[in-house]
Each structure stands twice: as structure tokens, then as C-alpha cells.
Amino acid sequence: xxxxxxxxxxxxxxxxxxxxxxxxxxxxxxxxxxxxxxxxxxxxxxxxxxxxxxxxxxxxxxxxxxxxxxxxxxxxxxxxxxxxxxxxxxxxxxxxxxxxxxxxxxxxxxx
Amino acid sequence: xxxxxxxxxxxxxxxxxxxxxxxxxxxxxxxxxxxxxxxxxxxxxxxxxxxxxxxxxxxxxxxxxxxxxxxxxxxxxxxxxxxxxxxxxxxxxxxxxxxxxxxxxxxxxxxxx
Numbered sequence: 187x188x189x190x191x192x193x194x195x196x197x198x199x200x201x202x203x204x205x206x207x208x209x210x211x212x213x214x215x216x217x218x219x220x221x222x223x224x225x226x227x228x229x230x231x232x233x234x235x236x237x238x239x240x241x242x243x244x245x246x247x248x249x250x251x252x253x254x255x256x257x258x259x260x261x262x263x264x265x266x267x268x269x270x271x272x273x274x275x276x277x278x279x280x281x282x283x284x285x286x287x288x289x290x291x292x293x294x295x296x297x
Numbered sequence: 298x299x300x301x302x303x304x305x306x307x308x309x310x311x312x313x314x315x316x317x318x319x320x321x322x323x324x325x326x327x328x329x330x331x332x333x334x335x336x337x338x339x340x341x342x343x344x345x346x347x348x349x350x351x352x353x354x355x356x357x358x359x360x361x362x363x364x365x366x367x368x369x370x371x372x373x374x375x376x377x378x379x380x381x382x383x384x385x386x387x388x389x390x391x392x393x394x395x396x397x398x399x400x401x402x403x404x405x406x407x408x409x410x
């Protein structure tokens with residue numbers, strides 16, 4: 187079946203450094219992707235999205251890159267802060283169908 | 298203040314009892330979803346509803362039931378037939394054309410002993 191997954195289950199970065207979280211997907215028909223941030227015991231929070239007709243999208247301190255050739259997307263967080271510590275996961279949707287979610291990467295920000 | 302609310306935040310039940318989890322949204326979204334989250338796994342779809350009085354089974358619907366009598370509400374019942382009900386349950390709703398972005402509620406942690 188189709189899948190969406192992350193390359194690393196955990197990632198530790200120094201405060202102030204940039205973080206890069208990666209995600210791969212299997213279905214080339216996926217047309218829309220969302221990155222979510224989930225803090226412990228809370229619901230996922232929408233961070234940024236990107237459509238398949240785009241390669242890059244920027245938000246506040248976050249950038250999502252989409253490489254459709256290798257079916258890969260990444261979330262870049264600039265100047266990582268302690269409040270960025272959470273689980274991040276990507277979700278991909280196939281033309282009007284439901285989303286498929288990756289298991290998540292736990293980001294730890296070191297002082 | 299628009300959003301999705303789920304209640305209660307924590308729920309404890311004895312094995313063999315049915316339990317209903319509440320989900321309400323005031324975003325005027327047509328579509329609503331229920332997911333289950335287990336440690337180390339991606340979200341798994343239980344049920345979804347695209348419109349009032351209509352719903353479809355997701356990937357893991359066995360042991361669960363839903364209703365959609367109002368646009369704002371999509372309650373989930375975890376029945377005694379669900380073999381492993383202890384989990385974190387998340388409700389979501391989906392925005393309108395052209396974005397169709399999906400937003401989540403705060404979740405309900407169900408513990409069955």
C-alpha cells in the first residue's frame with residue numbers, strides 16, 4: 187500500500203541551528219502535503235502545506251521543499267528554538283482522497 | 298474563536314463497556330475525520346464523513362461506530378468489540394476548496410483496563 191514516512195525517528199539540534207526533517211512518499215499521484223507539529227499530549231498543529239505544482243514554500247522560520255522526482259519533501263526550521271521541540275510529521279494526499287500520515291520525527295533542541 | 302474541540306481530554310473505562318468520544322467544530326467544514334494514534338506509528342483513519350448523514354469506514358473501522366447528525370458534530374463510539382481500544386484519538390476537519398487543509402482537535406486519551 188501507499189506510505190508516507192520519515193527518514194529519522196529522532197533528531198537533536200543545537201539551539202540556534204537550522205533543523206531539517208525529511209519525509210518520503212510512495213504514491214506519485216500525491217498532490218498535496220502538510221507538515222504538522224505535535225507536542226506531547228496535544229493534537230497536531232498545522233505548520234505549512236505545499237501543493238504538487240510547487241517546489242518550495244516559505245512561512246515564518248519554516249520552509250518546505252518538495253522534490254517530486256524522488257518523491258521526497260523536507261521541512262526546514264531556521265534558528266531552532268526550545269519551543270520547537272516536538273514530533274513533526276508529514277501527510278500526503280492523493281487527488282481528493284484521504285491523507286496518509288508518516289510516523290513522525292521527534293525533534294529535540296539542545297541548549 | 299474557531300476550532301475543533303474534543304472532550305474529555307482523558308477517559309478511563311473498564312473492558313467490555315462502550316464509550317463515546319465527542320468532537321465538535323465551528324469552522325463550517327463539511328468533512329470530518331477520526332484517527333487513532335499509537336506510539337511510533339502514523340495516524341490511522343477510523344471513520345470519515347464528507348457530509349451530514351453520511352460516513353465511510355477508514356482503514357481500521359472494526360470495533361468503532363460514528364454518527365453525523367449535525368455538521369458541527371461527529372461523535373465516535375468505541376465499542377466492546379474493539380480488541381485494543383487504549384490509544385490517543387484525534388478528530389479532524391477539512392477545509393473547503395481550493396486548499397482542503399486538515400486541522401486537528403486536541404485529542405482524547407482513552408485508557409481501557
